[in-house]
Amino acid sequence: MKKLEEYKEDIVDIKKPKERRIFIRVKSENFKKFLSSLIEDLDLRHLSTITGLDTGQEMELLYHFSYKYSVEITIGVKVPKSSPKVPTITDLIPGAIFYEQEIHDLLGIEFEGHPNLGPLIVPEGWPEGVYPLRKEYTVQELNRIARGGK
């Protein structure tokens, strides 16, 4: 992983807990630029999935790339809760389309430039602005909303 050294300005933290698992945390500024040059340098083609998390004060996105289908490289970036916006990566990895759409449904993160951020998973008539995976929604509250607010 010699190449990663060249990115140390953008990288906040690197962890290698076990064989074929790497966790990289990067700064949110220049995130897209960082990601596109990393994708090119390492020839990262396979995106396993994207995980979205609500950590309370802010949100986090984890891009799980699989380097040569073997080493799982997780790239984490923080997203402010007040304006949850990140550039889409569907132009770099077309296979990210439904992963981003799902996160938009469940956590309300806006992927700027995504071709279709319409509902994918939430039911018809689901109230706008209710994002089930955010920590402020409890299961009881979500059940109440799913039953039409009663």
Add this chain to the structure above:
Amino acid sequence: MSYGTTIKVPFGPQHPALKEPEYFLFEVDGDIVVKVTPRIGYVHRGVEKAFEQETYLHNLYLAERICGICSHAHSTCYTQTIEGLIPLEIPPRAVYIRLIMAELERLHSHSLWVGIAAHEAGFDTLFMYLWRDREMIMDLMEEISGNRVTHAINTIGGVRRDITSEQATKIKKFLEKFESNVKEYTKVLESEQTFIKRTKDVGVLKPRDAIVLCAVGPTLRASGIKSDVRADDPYLAYGEIPFNVITHDGCDVYARTIVRCEEMIESANIIRYALDHLPEGKIKVPPPRTIAPNESVGRVEAPRGELIHYARSNGTNKPERYKVRAPTLGNLASVCQTLIGAHVADIPLILAGIDPCFSCMDRVIITKKSV
């Protein structure tokens, strides 16, 4: 021929050609599909949110119920992820037992799918043969684990049941019969003109598209890409067991069928090898109840392809976040691409081609019926 205008055809969520509820909006020009917009989530039960409410041990049973076909793949991935969080090494015998169950599950899942492919192509006789053989596997798995579908053999720190030497002999005897049957069915599929004409050049997914759309599993391998989590990122004992990654460069439904047939033969060899090299010793170690803050990614080659789980712990006995991505969601982007340019009549066959498991994709679980 093109009519110059397109018509929107809704497909699902309830549809005779779909075994599970899902919705696709097709835009068709004549009978050629020009655009596909999927809408999933009809069997969504909020499993990821539910994971955050329960303890690690309770969640094992939740993970197992994400899918009704590859339940063992989900529980294997769950235990792998949680054992990575702790971190915890499991005894070698438990590793092998998990692996044997995983390969038996692949055998039943692949025979189920090849049967469905034959059925979709109008070859119901083969469907009946394969599903008859699948019953033998279900019986075997029930004998080993005590359960037909949700086997509940995995636990954090190992497995809950051992495989006895009598059971090992029984499995080997079964494999002999099953393997010769599968070889026979493969020969039939490779020579049966009606099947070949119905599936060759149908649902073509070019290797480049398969890569950029992040396809997984037999769908990816049938487009000529040699990728299998068992070989690329070996877990359990796959690093110690010799086996071949099956690929086919046909890129169509026919190739997907042959890949799965040949994978069944490989699985049979893997099981035989594992039974012959089954280590002695205990089958589980006790896990801690609480887990310090950490994160972990687990990957498993489920019958439908790469399955990935992500977990984050926070020092309590419940996870902070648990994420599941089932292989069908991984294949959704590529199947939508494959459907473009297809005839309407081929839609069910192409959709069936990725071996979709929509419940798995949506992460189903009925926890409590609302009153």
